[in-house]
Amino acid sequence: MADGAGATAIPTQHLFAGPPVDGREVLLAGSRCVACDAADFPARERCAVCGGSTEAAPFGRAGVVRHVTAVLHSAPGSLREAPYVVGLAEFADVGLAVLGVLAGATAVGDVELPTTVDTVATRLGDDSLTYSFAIRAGGR
Amino acid sequence: MNGVFVAGVGIHPFGRFPATVSQLGAAAAQAAVADASVGMDEVDMTFVANVGGDMSTGQMMIGEFSAAGGPVITVEAACASSGSALRLGWELIRSGAAEVVLCVGAEKAPRGFIANGGFEPWQIAGGLGVHPIYFGIWADELLRETDATAEDLAQVSVKNHRHGALNPNAMFRDEVTVEQVLASRMVCPPLTLLELCAPNEGAAAAVLTSEAVARRNGRPLVELKAVSIVSRGATDWFSPSVAGPIGATRPSARAARLAYETAGIGPEDLDLVECQDTDSASELYAYRDLGLCAAGDEAKLLRSGATALGGRLPVNSSGGLLSKGEPLGASGLGQLHELVVQLRGEAGERQVDRARVGAGQVIGAGYNASVMVVAAAGGAR
Numbered sequence: 001m002a003d004g005a006g007a008t009a010i011p012t013q014h015l016f017a018g019p020p021v022d023g024r025e026v027l028l029a030g031s032r033c034v035a036c037d038a039a040d041f042p043a044r045e046r047c048a049v050c051g052g053s054t055e056a057a058p059f060g061r062a063g064v065v066r067h068v069t070a071v072l073h074s075a076p077g078s079l080r081e082a083p084y085v086v087g088l089a090e091f092a093d094v095g096l097a098v099l100g101v102l103a104g105a106t107a108v109g110d111v112e113l114p115t116t117v118d119t120v121a122t123r124l125g126d127d128s129l130t131y132s133f134a135i136r137a138g139g140r
Numbered sequence: 141m142n143g144v145f146v147a148g149v150g151i152h153p154f155g156r157f158p159a160t161v162s163q164l165g166a167a168a169a170q171a172a173v174a175d176a177s178v179g180m181d182e183v184d185m186t187f188v189a190n191v192g193g194d195m196s197t198g199q200m201m202i203g204e205f206s207a208a209g210g211p212v213i214t215v216e217a218a219c220a221s222s223g224s225a226l227r228l229g230w231e232l233i234r235s236g237a238a239e240v241v242l243c244v245g246a247e248k249a250p251r252g253f254i255a256n257g258g259f260e261p262w263q264i265a266g267g268l269g270v271h272p273i274y275f276g277i278w279a280d281e282l283l284r285e286t287d288a289t290a291e292d293l294a295q296v297s298v299k300n301h302r303h304g305a306l307n308p309n310a311m312f313r314d315e316v317t318v319e320q321v322l323a324s325r326m327v328c329p330p331l332t333l334l335e336l337c338a339p340n341e342g343a344a345a346a347v348l349t350s351e352a353v354a355r356r357n358g359r360p361l362v363e364l365k366a367v368s369i370v371s372r373g374a375t376d377w378f379s380p381s382v383a384g385p386i387g388a389t390r391p392s393a394r395a396a397r398l399a400y401e402t403a404g405i406g407p408e409d410l411d412l413v414e415c416q417d418t419d420s421a422s423e424l425y426a427y428r429d430l431g432l433c434a435a436g437d438e439a440k441l442l443r444s445g446a447t448a449l450g451g452r453l454p455v456n457s458s459g460g461l462l463s464k465g466e467p468l469g470a471s472g473l474g475q476l477h478e479l480v481v482q483l484r485g486e487a488g489e490r491q492v493d494r495a496r497v498g499a500g501q502v503i504g505a506g507y508n509a510s511v512m513v514v515a516a517a518g519g520a521r
Binding site for chain 2: 012036066070077090095097098099101108113125131
């Protein structure tokens, strides 16, 4: 995969629906149950609600963040540099609310809510890529 | 169905101790057995609730003080482990399969954030693998979606620390002011250090019996009317899942409905509640989940003084987890200890007037929730 994601120390390829490039937009690999329509992220082979089979449901555009918190001191094992802001983004097209770090924000006061976000790839440490939420210009 | 009674309770204080988890649990278990006036040779089944222990935690714990040879089973369900042990014991007595069941909860949790919380390596590496993030998000939601304020969150901590100052088994026994709570270190905004409970060590135990055995010790009779347990429902969201449905529900609301239905008791019948105040906002959400007020009226209920000692419906008269600390596997049995002491009228300075009916609520990672209802003999008025 592009940008070294195939060599990550911690497996994260399953998070992405396309090749992740640090700082660029990328869709996340959600799944949707063909039987009951329940969505999940990361994608599952079997629906966590009814056990049915699932199909790919990429998402990541125009998530709405209504609630945030922050991590002021990194926890053991975290490759994120604190402080950083965590938001719960609602992606209405798949019906999922997803936790993620808001790129560039270091304090909850930096973020005017509600705000609109898109998912981007973020490099962590040496070899790991994960996702973040990039706030759209203008915020909404 | 047979009635299920709490014939005896015991507790080891919550805090930090040199003792092993086996010794902590054994101390509480022995106290409960003595309180119930039963012998270990009469115990048909023992359930030990513990989250972080080693192999054969339950057997090693009971082996500290008894070789009576009866069955011992260890149960784990995160912060709802005690609820699971109690449910199993309640079922056995109710069905008549057992006459005496010992339930013990004990924990020696490491300092700081809870490790092994079920998070995937990518969540931990990406900075999303800590439980307080979830509590911070929910607290933020409460402040934005209801009229609750940062000061209300602080007042929950002030109330529970005031209660805990009266409880010799609590870890933090100093009262705090709103100013101190708000000025304490910010952990996950809007939650400050004094608005989050500290995982710690401790143990609590209860002996569940038939009515005949419960009458033996001549103590006031306390009936365990219901213990519900639920796991993940289709619309629930809880840690450690990174994603859930939009507008997700909380498992403990469902657990409360089930417990009330089984007990034939409603929230309007309650005289006191012990709930899982993992953080200040969690206590306010418990008011909603347990039906103590309408959704959105949580802060109003708090401000009315109803949930403080001296109020109409004291919540966490023990000091709650904010004051006691949270020994994960023991927290639910710690709640039952407080409820029984209160219903017996033996709570001393923190006694709730005319306490006849109480409820306890725990909720744990991995979508576990449990609600129990207890009543003094004679039940709801």
